Amino acid sequence: MERTLSIIKPDGVSRGLIGEVVRRFEKNNIRIAAIKMINMTKIQAQGFYAVHKERPFFASLTDFMSSGPAVVMVLEGENVISKNRELMGATNYKEAAPGTIRADFATDIEKNVVHGSDSPQSAAFEIGYFFNSFEIID
Ligand code: ATP
Ligand code: MG
Numbered sequence: 478m479e480r481t482l483s484i485i486k487p488d489g490v491s492r493g494l495i496g497e498v499v500r501r502f503e504k505n506n507i508r509i510a511a512i513k514m515i516n517m518t519k520i521q522a523q524g525f526y527a528v529h530k531e532r533p534f535f536a537s538l539t540d541f542m543s544s545g546p547a548v549v550m551v552l553e554g555e556n557v558i559s560k561n562r563e564l565m566g567a568t569n570y571k572e573a574a575p576g577t578i579r580a581d582f583a584t585d586i587e588k589n590v591v592h593g594s595d596s597p598q599s600a601a602f603e604i605g606y607f608f609n610s611f612e613i614i615d
Pocket of ligand 1: 538567586587591593594
């Protein structure tokens with residue numbers, strides 16, 4: 478069993494896509510081990526995306542991520558890190574495979590509805606960034 482961090486970004490929440498995204502996870506045998514809604518501060522978003530701090534889109538991305546409520550989740554399942562990335566689709570929605578969350582709902586390379594950890598190392602960091610062990614249900 479593996480765990481990963483998923484975020485329904487502020488564009489997904491404001492467009493009423495929470496249920497649709499969660500349904501896709503559950504339908505694909507992914508268990509929600511933790512879930513909450515947060516409104517990230519700019520500082521919190523900067524810490525979360527610190528790996529991207531030298532990128533030209535960092536300021537805009539952290540403004541966007543702190544612009545409104547987001548839903549953060551711990552997903553659990555077999556190979557859930559790569560499985561979640563497959564369900565999400567490519568970062569650029571124009572390149573995302575048909576039927577993926579980003580192909581179906583993203584409107585912009587930045588406003589791409591969901592986030593998912595990309596490795597076991599980033600999953601461990603990202604889960605710990607938002608959840609303590611009491612909030613994650615075995
Ligand atoms: P995420 O980390 O959000 O799951 P990802 O791993 O597919 O997405 P990253 O390369 O980690 O993509 O980029 C993080 C986020 O930064 C992207 O999801 C997107 O919101 C934004 N982003 C990435 N590339 C660009 C870009 N060229 N222009 C604007 N925003 C971008
Ligand atoms: Mg990423």
